Amino acid sequence: MNAAIARLCQLAQQPSRRIVGLMSGTSLDGLDVALCRLTGHGAATQLALEQFATVPYTDDVRRHIRQVFAREQVSLEYLTLLNPWLGRLHADMVLGCLRTWQVSPADVDLVASHGQTVYHAPAHQHQQPDFTGLNATLQLGDGDHVAQGTGIITVSDFRQKHLAAGGEGAPLATYGDYLLLSSPAEARLLLNLGGIANFTYLPRAGADASAAFSTDTGPGNTLLDATIRAHRPELQYDEDGRLALAGRVHPGLLGVLLDHPFFAAALPKTTGPELFGPAYLAAAQAQSGTAALGLEDLLATLVELSAAGVARSVRQVFGPGGPLPAVYTSGGGAHNPALLGALRRHLPGATFASTDALGVPPDAKEAILFAVLANEAVAGQPVALGAGRQRVPAVTMGKISWPG
Ligand SMILES: Nc1ncnc2c1ncn2[C@@H]1O[C@H](COP(=O)(O)OP(=O)(O)OP(=O)(O)O)[C@@H](O)[C@H]1O
Ligand SMILES: CC(=O)N[C@H]1[C@@H]2OC[C@@H](O2)[C@@H](O)[C@@H]1O[C@H](C)C(=O)O
Known part of the structure; x- marks a missing residue:
């Protein structure tokens, strides 16, 4: 052998x-x-x-x-x-x-x-x-x-x-979250704010495991990072959301950005910077007449877009006013107060904590x-989760x- x-x-x-x-x-x-x-x-x-x-x-x-x-x-x-x-x-x-x-x-x-x-x-x-x-x-x-x-x-x-x-x-x-972080005490939403944002929904351990699934929700930081690099090549990202917090959301641009069919598509769904990249933003700016919008307002609008994308997917699962499970954040965007603030506004009543509270450092x-x-x-x-409506394949x- x-x-x-x-x-x-x-x-x-x-x-x-x-x-x-x-x-x-x-x-x-x-x-x-x-x-x-x-x-x-x-x-x-x-x-x-x-x-x-x-x-x-x-x-x-x-x-x-x-x-x-x-x-x-x-x-x-x-x-x-x-x-x-x-x-x-x-x-x-x-x-x-x-x-x-x-x-x-x-x-x-x-x-x-x-x-x-x-x-x-x-x-x-x-x-x-x-x-x-x-x-x-x-x-x-x-x-x-x-x-x-x-x-x-x-x-x-x-x-x-x-x-x-x-x-x-x-x-x-889905798989790792389910194996490591399911809890008999509560249902959980594990929200990862990376380049692309995604979440895993975990029903209470012992409840119907087939309801567990993960989905991407749209951009997390990817458009924010690309935009700041285009305007300020010396920077990698908007540290602590300072520039976004100094800007104002442009409702016209936000409306066009959110019009993309991805945001209304059924869950689960995945995406990437192939879709949510500079061309998508430039087309929306052209359509909304905001090609000259300043960097701070652009970033404020993109933060709002990321939060709105998360909120739309969450509401697809729990209904427009339904109670939400405890939300645990991870990924680099969890360090961005502008993004967290926007998420709190979009998901009022939800409790937010870092995955640190579960013994998992959010960046790891x-x-x-x-x-x-x-x-x-x-x-x-x-891992056999898959009989549920979200069809999570049972594979290693x-x-x-x-x-x-
Ligand atoms: N202090 C901070 N303030 C604002 N944004 C931050 C901060 N720290 C990290 N970020 C953001 O987080 C990003 C890195 O996130 P992360 O490492 O989770 O992404 P990733 O793992 O590459 O993405 P994905 O999960 O989509 O593959 C940075 O590019 C930046 O946009
Ligand atoms: C194709 C791909 O690499 N997707 C990543 C990306 O980054 C976040 C989001 O988009 C997620 O779908 C995925 O990564 C995590 C680790 C996942 O598969 O759960």
Whole structure:
């Protein structure tokens, strides 16, 4: 038997596994690295987060990714080169973190590597006549390169199985959120404010699990970041929402932005910067006669758009005035007071707390989720949530690469 397969069998039978979860999201701010100890699997999974860091990307790394990121037309050679290059880069970043944390790679059981999404093409978004109904998504940063570079067995490319089983390849948060954060005490809404905003609805543990699902709601920070970069190239984002808080929402522009059919589409749904990018904003500005709107008012309007997108999806689930479950926020947007303020206005009566209150640091949550998926891939079973109306595929996800 291949020694790596024997090692995998042994790992599957251990009471716990030490897993490095990796996530590089749509904001291109860096690689999130979460060193997790996961005990058990399935509904019995227990998390101990040992270490977490976001390794920032340099301007050069961002520039390389942006050559292909969310673009319909790219150099195929560049795309091909980026796949191993990102795998190797992520491996080096993992090794750097382990060195800082004084953890030997030999003491890590698995790496769970999401890679970098460069294009997300759910059927409702691409509308290519030759591929009607086909959902697709592409992540770069090949798992063999991560395994070879770190010397650690690597689980990667999680989204393809979800697609193959009839999903849109996202959001995968449903599974990890369900396994780690379901509570017998309360129903929960786990709201992640990343480049794209999404939430997971978790009914009370013990209630009908098939009601659990995740959906994207529209832009989170992606349009805010793109807009600030266009006006103030020296800045990556609107720190603490200062510029947005100094601006005023333009109702005409907001109305045109919200007119996009994505916001009225049934749940669950996924999207990306392919749709919510500069072209969408420029078209809405042209249509509303706001091409010359100042940066502060633009940002205030885009914050309102993100909050309104979340609120519309939430109301699709709970009705216009229905009571809401407890809301727990994560992702970079959870640090933005302008966005949180707008969300409170749009969802009056909801209680908001950070996922910190649940023992999950908000910036680490997505990287932890991929560690949970890798744990299930090796030691678990398909998570059967799916009989509900939201059709969450019952699959384990990820492809396994070993060094050597
Ligand atoms: N202090 C802050 N004030 C305002 N915005 C912030 C702050 N900190 C982070 N952000 C926002 O959060 C973004 C990063 O968020 P995050 O890392 O959750 O995104 P991501 O994981 O790349 O996205 P996704 O979940 O869509 O893949 C930044 O680009 C910025 O817009
Ligand atoms: C295709 C893709 O990479 N989607 C990301 C993105 O970032 C947020 C949102 O859009 C979510 O759908 C997803 O990531 C999280 C981790 C998920 O799959 O749950």
